[in-house]
Structure formats: structure tokens, C-alpha cells
Amino acid sequence: xxxFDNIKKLWTGQKQQALPDAAxxxxxxxxxxxxxxLRIILQVLVLLASVGMxxxxxxxxxxxxxxxxxxLMLVCCVIISFCILRLYQxxxxxxxxxxxxxxxxxxxxxxxxxxxRFMSTTCIIIYMLLLNIALFLYFIEVTRNMATIWKxxxxxxxxxxxxxxxxxxxxxxxxxxxxxxxxxxKSIRDNEAYFQxxxx
Amino acid sequence: MHVTTxxxxxxxxxTLYTDYSPKIHRLCMGxxxxxxxxxxxxxxxxxxxxxxxxxxxxxxxxSTWIYRIAVNICLQYVRSLKTKKTTAxxxxxLAKPEHSENTELQLQQLxxxxxxxxxxxxxxxxxxxxxVSYSEIAVIxxxxxxxLRVKLHRIKQQxxxxxxxxxxx
Numbered sequence: 001x002x003x004f005d006n007i008k009k010l011w012t013g014q015k016q017q018a019l020p021d022a023a024x025x026x027x028x029x030x031x032x033x034x035x036x037x038l039r040i041i042l043q044v045l046v047l048l049a050s051v052g053m054x055x056x057x058x059x060x061x062x063x064x065x066x067x068x069x070x071x072l073m074l075v076c077c078v079i080i081s082f083c084i085l086r087l088y089q090x091x092x093x094x095x096x097x098x099x100x101x102x103x104x105x106x107x108x109x110x111x112x113x114x115x116x117r118f119m120s121t122t123c124i125i126i127y128m129l130l131l132n133i134a135l136f137l138y139f140i141e142v143t144r145n146m147a148t149i150w151k152x153x154x155x156x157x158x159x160x161x162x163x164x165x166x167x168x169x170x171x172x173x174x175x176x177x178x179x180x181x182x183x184x185x186k187s188i189r190d191n192e193a194y195f196q197x198x199x200x
Numbered sequence: 201m202h203v204t205t206x207x208x209x210x211x212x213x214x215t216l217y218t219d220y221s222p223k224i225h226r227l228c229m230g231x232x233x234x235x236x237x238x239x240x241x242x243x244x245x246x247x248x249x250x251x252x253x254x255x256x257x258x259x260x261x262x263s264t265w266i267y268r269i270a271v272n273i274c275l276q277y278v279r280s281l282k283t284k285k286t287t288a289x290x291x292x293x294l295a296k297p298e299h300s301e302n303t304e305l306q307l308q309q310l311x312x313x314x315x316x317x318x319x320x321x322x323x324x325x326x327x328x329x330x331x332v333s334y335s336e337i338a339v340i341x342x343x344x345x346x347x348l349r350v351k352l353h354r355i356k357q358q359x360x361x362x363x364x365x366x367x368x369x
Contacts (some may be wrong), residue, residue, distance in 0.1 A: 105272065
């Protein structure tokens with residue numbers, strides 16, 4: 001294979017480009033690690049801020065009905081639970097490392113995909129259901145002195161918003177997330193199949 | 201290999217980097233055909249290597265370990281290209297003439313031919329061109345050595361045919 005020898009010679013004779021030194025790479029890696037940590041901290045802060053609002057309301061406004069407090073507490077619990085699950089999902093994503101064999105990566109990706117689907121189907125439905133129950137409980141007292149028309153407006157606006165958030169934004173985001181994972185899984189599977197075909 | 205101290209870890213990593221940095225960069229060039237993207241992939245490979253360096257337990261050769269990281273990252277790059285539906289690799293800008301004009305042209309032809317191969321074939325051929333042993337490539341690609349040899353024969357023919365065709369033009 002004379003032509004191939006020429007190719008090999010050409011390949012190994014490539015002029016080496018100036019590459020950064022190891023210290024620079026280490027610095028970059030450490031910066032990435034720090035920024036990942038900051039992202040987690042930011043998410044936790046957003047979570048605390050979201051939970052802070054209902055907590056603040058329950059402390060500053062002297063509500064009379066127990067249902068209002070239950071509603072506010074439920075809002076907090078639902079948000080915290082969902083954020084914990086999202087953080088767990090992020091953690092699982094970072095656990096898919098590139099140092100293993102393709103087969104191992106595929107296994108990890110498939111497990112992640114399963115979790116992703118569970119999150120955006122079962123978990124999101126439970127989340128929306130509990131959030132709507134919580135808001136309904138909260139609104140019992142808040143809307144008590146409102147005129148019927150305003151009661152209807154308040155409930156309709158709130159529940160329409162949650163439905164739009166679920167069916168429009170949520171579904172769109174989930175589709176995007178699925179597509180990304182599916183493409184990677186398909187690509188690894190294609191490669192596996194490609195290699196396997198040669199064995200048969 | 202057990203990384204005991206931070207200093208020891210850094211020293212070992214520096215040795216790995218010195219030994220494999222140019223090789224990994226060439227491998228990335230084989231995948232991207234583009235020096236800037238190869239720079240990014242090369243950096244990503246060694247960042248990942250540093251992040252996972254403590255996990256290397258010497259179950260395989262260090263070269264196998266680093267090549268596997270490189271191959272996985274390069275394959276990920278190809279997948280992301282497919283996801284983004286950007287231009288095909290062989291249509292990407294390859295121009296960066298730094299070498300002598302003729303050698304540079306030949307290299308660009310070679311990159312174009314490599315880019316025309318299937319993802320898995322590209323993986324194998326770039327490692328072969330780097331002089332990695334067949335047994336090591338088999339471990340990196342997670343296939344049997346016999347399977348590799350069969351494939352390699354065909355890939356070499358395909359690449360040689362493409363390259364000589366471009367040279368004639």
C-alpha cells in the first residue's frame with residue numbers, strides 16, 4: 001500500500017502548531033470547575049428566592065384561614081422538590097463522562113434519558129397538579145371578598161398560565177432536551193452497529 | 201498509577217501533556233479539518249483528562265486512556281455538528297496555509313478525504329496514522345482486533361483512492 005505510506009508520511013510530517021502549555025490547561029480546567037460550582041450556587045439562590053416569596057407573604061400578612069398557610073407551604077415544598085430533582089438531573093448529566101468506553105457511555109446516556117423522560121412526564125404532571133392545588137388553597141381566602149367576576153378572572157388567569165407553561169413552554173423545552181439526548185444515543189448506537197456489522 | 205499529591209498529579213499530567221499533546225492535536229485535525237476547532241477540541245481533551253486524572257488506575261495504558269478521551273470528544277463534536285445541522289465537514293474551511301504551499305495543499309486534500317469517511321472509520325484511521333498499535337486501537341474503539349483489521353483494509357483503500365484521486369485533479 002504505497003499510497004498509504006505516503007499518506008502516513010504526510011500525516012506525521014505535519015508542522016506542529018504552537019500549543020498552550022500544561023499550566024494553561026490546568027488553569028482552564030480549574031476555572032471550569034469553579035464556574036460549575038457557581039452555577040449550582042446560583043440555582044440554589046434562585047430556589048431560595050422563589051421559596052422566600054411565599055414564606056415572606058405568610059409571615060407578613062396575618063391570614064385567618066389554615067388553607068392559606070397550607071397552600072403557601074405546599075408551594076414552597078413543590079418548588080423545593082422540583083429544584084432538587086432538576087439539580088439531581090444536572091448532577092447525573094455531569095456524571096456521563098467521556099473517559100469510559102462508548103458502550104459504558106451509552107448505558108449512562110440511556111439511564112439519563114430515562115430520567116429525563118420521567119422528569120418531563122410524571123414529575124412535571126405531579127408538579128403542576130400540586131402547584132395548582134396549592135394555589136387553589138391559597139386563593140380560597142384571598143379571593144373570598146372579591147366579586148364573582150374577579151374571582152373568575154383570578155382563577156382563570158392563574159390556571160391558564162400554568163397550563164400554558166406546561167403545554168407550550170414545558171413541552172417545547174422537553175422536546176429540545178429529548179432531541180439532544182436522542183441524537184447522541186443514536187449516534188453511539190450507529191457506531192456500535194457499524195462495528196458489529198463487521199463481526200457478522 | 202495512584203496520584204498521591206497535587207504536585208505529583210501536576211507533574212504526571214505535564215508529562216502526559218508533553219508526550220501526547222501534538223498527537224492529540226493531529227487527531228483532532230483529522231476530525232475537524234480546521235485548525236481553530238482542532239485547538240478547541242485539543243484543549244477540551246486535556247481539560248477532561250485533568251478533571252478525571254485521579255480516576256486513572258492504570259488498568260490500561262496511559263496512551264489508551266488519553267486516546268479514548270480524545271476519540272470520545274471528537275465523536276461528540278461530530279454528533280453536535282449533526283445536531284446543529286451545520287455544513288458538512290468536507291465543506292468546512294480548511295485554509296490555513298502555514299506550511300509550504302504544496303504540503304499544505306496535500307494536507308488539505310488528506311483532511312477532505314478523512315472527513316469523507318464514516319465517523320467510526322475516521323476514528324480508526326487517525327489512530328493508525330498516529331502509529332497507535334492495532335491492539336490499542338481495538339481497546340480504544342471497543343472492538344475485536346480481527347474486526348479492526350478487516351475494517352482497516354477497506355478504510356486504507358478508500359482513503360488512498362480518494363487521496364490519489366484528489367492529487368490527480
